[in-house]
Amino acid sequence: MPKVLISDKMSPLAAKIFRERGVEVDEITGKTPEELKAIIGEYDGLAIRSSTKVTKDILAAATNLKVIGRAGIGVDNVDIPAASAAGVVVMNTPFGNSITTAEHAIALMFALARQLPEANAQTQAGTWPKNGFMGVEVTGKTLGLIGAGNIGSIVADRALGLKMKVVAFDPFLSADRAVELGIEKVELDQLLARADFITLHTPLTDQTRNILSAENLAKTKKGVRIINCARGGLIDEAALKELLDSGHIAGAALDVFVTEPAKEHPLFGTPNFVATPHLGASTNEAQVNVALQVAEQMADYLVSGGVTNALNMPSLSAEEAPRIRPYMALAERLGSLIGQLSHDAVPRISIHTEGAAAELNPKPIVSAVLAGYLRVHSDTVNMVNAPFLAKERGIEVREVRTEREGDYHTLVRVSVKTEAGERSVAGTLFGNEAPRLIELFGIKVEADLAGHMLYVVNEDAPGFIGRIGTTLGEAGVNIGTFHLGRRAAGGEAVLLLSVDEPVTPDLIAKVRALPGVKTVMALKF
Numbered sequence: 225m226p227k228v229l230i231s232d233k234m235s236p237l238a239a240k241i242f243r244e245r246g247v248e249v250d251e252i253t254g255k256t257p258e259e260l261k262a263i264i265g266e267y268d269g270l271a272i273r274s275s276t277k278v279t280k281d282i283l284a285a286a287t288n289l290k291v292i293g294r295a296g297i298g299v300d301n302v303d304i305p306a307a308s309a310a311g312v313v314v315m316n317t318p319f320g321n322s323i324t325t326a327e328h329a330i331a332l333m334f335a336l337a338r339q340l341p342e343a344n345a346q347t348q349a350g351t352w353p354k355n356g357f358m359g360v361e362v363t364g365k366t367l368g369l370i371g372a373g374n375i376g377s378i379v380a381d382r383a384l385g386l387k388m389k390v391v392a393f394d395p396f397l398s399a400d401r402a403v404e405l406g407i408e409k410v411e412l413d414q415l416l417a418r419a420d421f422i423t424l425h426t427p428l429t430d431q432t433r434n435i436l437s438a439e440n441l442a443k444t445k446k447g448v449r450i451i452n453c454a455r456g457g458l459i460d461e462a463a464l465k466e467l468l469d470s471g472h473i474a475g476a477a478l479d480v481f482v483t484e485p486a487k488e489h490p491l492f493g494t495p496n497f498v499a500t501p502h503l504g505a506s507t508n509e510a511q512v513n514v515a516l517q518v519a520e521q522m523a524d525y526l527v528s529g530g531v532t533n534a535l536n537m538p539s540l541s542a543e544e545a546p547r548i549r550p551y552m553a554l555a556e557r558l559g560s561l562i563g564q565l566s567h568d569a570v571p572r573i574s575i576h577t578e579g580a581a582a583e584l585n586p587k588p589i590v591s592a593v594l595a596g597y598l599r600v601h602s603d604t605v606n607m608v609n610a611p612f613l614a615k616e617r618g619i620e621v622r623e624v625r626t627e628r629e630g631d632y633h634t635l636v637r638v639s640v641k642t643e644a645g646e647r648s649v650a651g652t653l654f655g656n657e658a659p660r661l662i663e664l665f666g667i668k669v670e671a672d673l674a675g676h677m678l679y680v681v682n683e684d685a686p687g688f689i690g691r692i693g694t695t696l697g698e699a700g701v702n703i704g705t706f707h708l709g710r711r712a713a714g715g716e717a718v719l720l721l722s723v724d725e726p727v728t729p730d731l732i733a734k735v736r737a738l739p740g741v742k743t744v745m746a747l748k749f
């Protein structure tokens with residue numbers, strides 16, 4: 225039974241779902257990295273929020289780990305390249321807490337506009353500060369959105385409802401989408417110059433880190449109010465403090481900090497500064513959504529191999545899975561075959577799908593080819609880390625699709641670039657599910673690729689088949705299937721035999737000694 229560790233506070237529904245789906249679950253929160261390292265080796269799955277940091281070091285100790293599930297959106301606390309290299313799928317729940325987080329941004333905007341936290345504190349302290357808190361209306365003001373994805377678009381919708389004007393900087397926002405959202409797409413400098421309120425809704429990446437740098441903060445309109453419910457690290461906190469102190473920035477509300485938990489901070493106590501402890505996603509509704517979703521997704525993967533919302537692997541929906549799985553098996557065997565037959569590193573692998581195969585999502589097929597190819601040289605390769613490893617090894621991966629059918633209703637061809645030129649193998653599915661090799665280096669040969677096999681290239685000449693049968697018989701090796709192909713009568717011929725036991729070096733030597741044999745190799749699928 226697969227076993228999952230929930231290492232951050234999560235709705236009890238997550239554990240309930242895991243158990244219902246036949247997954248054993250432990251809930252152990254608040255561990256230090258060292259403590260987590262000591263126990264992570266026992267688990268197949270790790271369910272987290274933002275507190276657990278899944279570093280390279282933790283992953284190195286996670287010898288059984290197959291999936292990390294983030295009950296939330298941001299995955300900057302997970303070393304995704306290291307997880308990919310270790311073959312661990314990383315999933316998140318991209319929509320479950322977006323409304324809640326957008327609402328928090330709007331709440332913080334009002335908190336700033338009317339200085340609610342300080343007015344509340346002073347009122348309850350008994351000073352009745354009626355004249356101390358002059359606010360601003362949001363109606364008619366310009367809201368500058370940095371990042372107009374899921375959360376940013378919801379914030380925009382709510383802000384338009386509040387009669388604000390919304391301008392957005394997001395290089396990936398299309399003009400059509402901006403029109404659909406009723407917002408104006410602008411460059412960052414324009415946003416900085418025009419916005420009365422600025423709210424951030426991008427992930428933390430190398431491109432977004434410090435997007436509100438000291439230099440950019442200095443370009444903002446005097447009296448601007450800034451809200452960050454996305455990630456610490458997007459704003460230069462020291463520059464923010466200076467500009468709040470100088471009065472250039474009229475207010476700032478941060479839900480997220482460069483270092484969390486932020487138990488002390490130079491900004492604390494600054495007038496017009498509002499802080500919440502990373503509460504963006506903390507509503508009953510959002511936490512139920514993300515807990516249910518993460519547990520379902522992780523259980524799907526651990527129990528049946530379904531992949532949803534993975535950040536380092538192509539998704540495979542429940543509808544797609546039955547159609548695409550036989551292709552993945554075919555693709556993996558073709559990748560493995562060409563890997564076993566090519567001795568040198570290849571600079572390029574091309575995957576060509578034709579006919580019915582070309583209508584499918586190509587990503588799982590490509591990943592399966594690469595996994596089959598690379599696994600020849602490493603036991604730790606799988607569908608998750610194969611594209612990553614191929615990139616690391618400098619292998620260019622090309623994908624070509626031809627929807628028109630050729631000789632076969634459906635076909636997958638894998639070609640590698642070698643010093644001797646392009647070499648390719650091709651296969652099809654019989655009855656839409658049984659993988660069959662149909663072509664090997666330009667020679668038509670129809671074969672199952674399964675179990676232990678012997679691959680022989682020889683000169684096509686009478687008597688050869690008898691001699692090879694005798695050689696194997698004398699060695700006590702039972703032949704399962706026998707497949708033949710040749711370029712032309714009397715030319716080069718290919719023989720693929722499946723045998724019941726591993727092919728020994730001794731048997732290879734005996735076959736190699738037969739007249740007319742050019743190449744002999746043991747293959748394994």
Ligand SMILES: NC(=O)C1=CN([C@@H]2O[C@H](COP(=O)(O)OP(=O)(O)OC[C@H]3O[C@@H](n4cnc5c(N)ncnc54)[C@H](O)[C@@H]3O)[C@@H](O)[C@H]2O)C=CC1
Binds near residue numbers: 297298318394453480
């Ligand atoms: N405070 C909290 O508790 C929560 C924080 N978050 C944070 O909010 C972030 C955004 O979430 P979603 O809207 O769901 O993500 P999303 O992926 O739907 O949207 C992000 C947007 O940022 C844009 N973007 C990327 N690079 C950019 C750049 N250099 N400049 C401007 N825009 C850029 C993207 O094009 C995209 O439209 C998450 O990555 C997470 O870090 C999410 C949930 C809760």
Ligand SMILES: O=C(O)C(=O)COP(=O)(O)O
Binds near residue numbers: 273297299506
């Ligand atoms: O979903 C996100 O990206 C969040 O930042 C929410 O974080 P949390 O799950 O509340 O620790």
